[in-house]
Amino acid sequence: xxxxxxxxxxxxxxxxxxxxxxxxxxxxxxxxxxxxxxxxxxxxxxxxxxxxxxxxxxxxxxxxxxxxxxxxxxxxxxxxxxxxxxxxxxxxxxxxxxxxxxxxxxxxxxxxxxxxxxxxxxxxxxxxxxxxxxxxxxxxxxxxxxxxxxxxxxxxxxxxx
Amino acid sequence: xxxxxxxxxxxxxxxxxxxxxxxxxxxxxxxxxxxxxxxxxxxxxxxxxxxxxxxxxxxxxxxxxxxxxxxxxxxxxxxxxxxxxxxxxxxxxxxxxxxxxxxxxxxxxxxxxxxxxxxxxxxxxxxxxxxxxxxxxxxxxxxxxxxxxxxxxxxxxxxxxxxxxxxxxxxxxxxxxxxxxxxxxxxxxxxxxxxxxxxxxxxxxxxxxxxxxxxxxxxxxxxxxxxxxxxxxxxxxxxxxxxxxxxxxxxxxxxxxxxxxxxxxxxxxxxxxxxxxxxx
Ligand SMILES: Nc1nc2c(ncn2[C@@H]2O[C@H](COP(=O)(O)OP(=O)(O)OP(=O)(O)O)[C@@H](O)[C@H]2O)c(=O)[nH]1
Ligand SMILES: [Mg+2]
Numbered sequence: 001x002x003x004x005x006x007x008x009x010x011x012x013x014x015x016x017x018x019x020x021x022x023x024x025x026x027x028x029x030x031x032x033x034x035x036x037x038x039x040x041x042x043x044x045x046x047x048x049x050x051x052x053x054x055x056x057x058x059x060x061x062x063x064x065x066x067x068x069x070x071x072x073x074x075x076x077x078x079x080x081x082x083x084x085x086x087x088x089x090x091x092x093x094x095x096x097x098x099x100x101x102x103x104x105x106x107x108x109x110x111x112x113x114x115x116x117x118x119x120x121x122x123x124x125x126x127x128x129x130x131x132x133x134x135x136x137x138x139x140x141x142x143x144x145x146x147x148x149x150x151x152x153x154x155x156x157x158x159x160x161x
Numbered sequence: 162x163x164x165x166x167x168x169x170x171x172x173x174x175x176x177x178x179x180x181x182x183x184x185x186x187x188x189x190x191x192x193x194x195x196x197x198x199x200x201x202x203x204x205x206x207x208x209x210x211x212x213x214x215x216x217x218x219x220x221x222x223x224x225x226x227x228x229x230x231x232x233x234x235x236x237x238x239x240x241x242x243x244x245x246x247x248x249x250x251x252x253x254x255x256x257x258x259x260x261x262x263x264x265x266x267x268x269x270x271x272x273x274x275x276x277x278x279x280x281x282x283x284x285x286x287x288x289x290x291x292x293x294x295x296x297x298x299x300x301x302x303x304x305x306x307x308x309x310x311x312x313x314x315x316x317x318x319x320x321x322x323x324x325x326x327x328x329x330x331x332x333x334x335x336x337x338x339x340x341x342x343x344x345x346x347x348x349x350x351x352x353x354x355x356x357x358x359x360x361x362x363x364x365x366x367x368x369x370x371x372x373x374x375x376x377x378x379x380x381x382x383x384x385x386x387x388x389x390x391x392x393x394x395x396x397x398x399x400x401x402x403x404x405x406x407x408x409x410x411x412x413x414x415x416x417x418x419x420x421x422x423x424x425x426x427x428x429x430x431x432x433x434x435x436x437x438x439x440x441x
Contacts, residue, residue, distance in 0.1 A: 040343030075322030
């Protein structure tokens with residue numbers, strides 16, 4: 001079985017820890033406890049391409065990605081960039097942040113995810129998608145669990161294949 | 162002047178008296194004026210008074226304990242006894258860790274001293290050397306080593322950048338080893354980034370009574386969790402062991418981390434470290 005490192009990043013309070021907890025322990029917490037440093041978790045994923053031991057790094061949110069210690073991104077097979085669909089400030093830096101992440105780790109695949117889908121309507125999501133010039137890979141809700149499994153499973157399948 | 166004249170009026174008398182006073186007391190008056198001037202002029206006054214004050218201060222400095230010590234002691238001990246509970250509550254939780262740390266540190270110093278002594282003894286041809294050759298280590302050495310024997314509990318081999326576990330050995334079964342490897346890497350990255358911008362490697366993490374030694378190689382690092390005190394020479398033994406292990410068992414370039422590789426390395430680690438004696 002392969003092992004790969006995946007990192008969850010984005011601004012603070014967007015739901016990185018919530019997605020991590022939902023995926024690894026199938027739990028959701030309404031209380032906001034900001035992450036200090038890094039939490040590493042592990043999940044075994046069975047994909048059509050083979051099994052994967054996913055080592056997931058949940059890091060402390062930063063308003064700009066260049067504030068995150070660079071070494072966290074080294075040796076990463078995948079980066080999941082998360083923003084909060086209900087807070088425009090969390091996707092205001094999207095273009096710069098993605099350019100920065102690509103510049104420090106050229107080989108890594110980056111997924112862009114809009115979380116807290118449950119807080120907005122489908123129509124609002126459409127407008128949001130149009131406003132953001134870059135394609136969003138997936139909209140999720142850590143609260144309802146919608147698309148969380150799919151997010152990690154699709155990514156795992158890609159990484160194994 | 163005709164003082165005895167009875168014809169003088171009271172006014173004249175007063176005037177005359179004043180004149181007399183001036184004649185008789187003029188010297189005293191001058192002196193009085195000078196004193197008044199001195200009192201009113203700060204610079205002059207301080208010139209006179211300062212040496213005296215200084216002298217008193219010096220005396221106080223020398224004799225403060227005798228003069229005021231008892232009073233202050235009384236105040237302090239009264240305050241202390243009033244807030245005894247508070248102080249105990251504050252100190253007690255700390256005390257435990259402080260004592261533990263202190264003992265560990267003392268053992269460390271002791272061991273290092275003994276190490277160098279043994280070295281110098283062994284370099285010479287001495288009765289003690291002969292004795293220990295025939296009768297083994299001295300009682301005190303045995304007692305010491307049993308008290309705070311360094312012990313390797315777990316060994317991790319971790320890919321440097323990804324933090325992925327390449328292999329591990331643990332005395333007691335431990336299921337979370339890949340998570341520990343990731344967390345160690347995160348701590349290491351954080352410390353190296355924050356304190357020296359990656360110029361130097363973090364070499365040790367201390368956690369309660371555990372010491373985690375980190376031995377860095379270009380693309381992976383070892384983390385060895387130990388208890389007890391480790392002398393410099395023992396640390397060197399450990400490092401040599403780790404390097405030899407790496408040369409014999411770890412591929413130079415690891416592109417993909419998979420369980421075939423990690424199982425192989427873990428088996429080899431167990432062989433190396435299950436009966437590892439750090440003193441040899
Ligand atoms: N409604 C809703 N709330 C969410 C969702 N995901 C997270 N939250 C809430 O948002 C808050 C922040 O979530 P976290 O997961 O702690 O955010 P984070 O990105 O880890 O934040 P930092 O660790 O500070 O960077 C918490 O109160 C969560 O309950 C979601 O999908 N829907
Ligand atoms: Mg968090």
